[in-house]
Amino acid sequence: MRKATVIDLFSGAGGLALGLKRAGFDLRAAVEADKWAASTYRKNLGEHLIEADIQKLAASDLLNFAGLARGECDLLVGGPPCQGFSVQRRGVDEDPRNKLVLEFLRCVEGVMPRFFLMENVSGLMSKRGRPFLDAVLDRASILGYKVHQAKLDAADYGVPQLRKRVILVGELTGSSASFFQFPAPIVSADNYKTVRSAIGDLASPPEDGSPHPEISNHAREAKLSALNxxxxxxxxxxxxxxxxxxxxxxxxxRNNPLHRHVEVYGRLEWDRPSGTITARFDSFTRGRFAHPIEHRSLTLREGARLQTFPDDFKFEGNREEVAKQIGNAVPPALAEALGTAVMQALSTMRAVPTKRPSPRTLAESEQITLSLQD
Structure with missing residues (x-):
């Protein structure tokens, strides 16, 4: 039996892909526009990546690159850029990144996978994000998908980090049957993995800011001022x-305890999980990102470990670019748990004789309009 296939959109450095590979999926194609993230992905996961803006790719391009026909792909995944939905974000609701969620659905229509999985921030369920979430659910339903949605905390799946994300999983069964179930937590809140368990064994990086001779991406913040x-x-x-x-x-x-940025200039605790690792975890002035006892910000490798990347996963780019790749990634441990759940659903689906719906033609799909695209 052939391995289950996956196409990965907005792939970033490859955290989601790494977890899916561990769950047994065959990575057939990936798409990423950022050159440094694309370089990291290729270095660690292979050459099956298209470095391009997803808005300029047709679904047929994805299928041709993956060597699949429409309706043959088992899983289409992606984490569209989510900063526009962040509850921490200020300003007007209009953000061009928001509509990338709808680009993901355009690709679902063109590829018609058996399952799709989309990851996004909790803000997708907020007032700012809800119209886009409703658009995804409506269009997926019209295409024949039964959609499961949940807000998961990565810490429940062995990630030493409190990180809540919205996960949507659509399944195309051709009947009222449903095969997918979200994975049950593997650890309780009393037994969450801690900062100590993730980085406690790492040697201190060189004092002069040079790279550690044996541990990749493990150097001190070069621009830490004397004042900080x-x-x-x-x-x-x-x-x-x-x-x-x-x-x-x-x-x-000063004298402003209600200032909204309560986590900045913060230090981690050894025996608790970290907070959410963000795209700017490279500086403790941006959040609770100082080492538990040393007078420095986290190194990139420490952030990668808190995201459950292995030490042999090497990142390309400067400190700021690598921090963005790590902070934006789906933790591989969470991705593996989700991938295993999809794999189990696929196995059950194949064992049960159900009639899959005939994929709509692209012309029919294009007749489905969304007010958000008008």
Whole structure:
């Protein structure tokens, strides 16, 4: 029996792909527009990647590259850029990145996989993101997909990080039957993996900021100022800007305990999971990203470990570019759990005689209109 096939959109550095590969999937095609993320993906996962803007690719291009016909792909996955839906984001609701969610659905229509999986931030369920979520659900239903949705915390699946994400899984069964179930948590909140379990064994990076001779992507923040080093001396494990003496606080933080950025200038705790690793975890001024005891920000390798990337997974680009790749990735451990659940559903689906619906033609799909695209 052939291996189950997957096409990966908005692939980034490959966290989702790595987890799916571990779950047994055959990675047939991937798409990523960022050159450094694409370089990282190729270095670690292979050459089956199209470096292009997904908005300029036809679904037929994806299928030809993957060597599949419409309706043959087992799983189409993607994590469309999500900053436009972030609950932390300020400003108007209009953000060009939001409509990339609809680009994902355009590819679902063109590929018609047996399953699709889309990952996004919790804000997709917020007032700002809900119209796009409803559009996805409506169009998927018209195409014949039964869609499961859940908000999962990566910590429940062995990731040493509190990271909540919305996961949508659509299945095309051809009947009222449903085969997919979200994976049950593998650890309880009392037994979450901790920062210590993830990075406690790593040697301290060289004091001079040079790369560690044996551990890739493991160097100190080169631009850490003397003032910020002084601030770090006052911040205990689990502490943050509220622990700074007044003369070391930013003017906007002084006598302002309700300031919205409560996690900035924060230090991790050894025996708890980290908070969400973001695209700017490379600086403790951006969140709770200081080492638990050393007076420095996390290294890129430490962030990668908190995301469950293995040490032999090497990232390409400068510090800021690599931090973005790591922070935007789906943790491979979570991806593997989801991939295993889809694989189990595929196995059950193949064993049960059901009639799959005939894939719509692209012309028919194009007649399905969305007000968000008008």
């Amino acid at each position: 080093r002084e601030r770090l001396k006052y911040i205990p494990p689990g502490g943050g800007r509220q622990d700074l003496p007044e003369h070391l606080q930013l003017p906007c933080h």
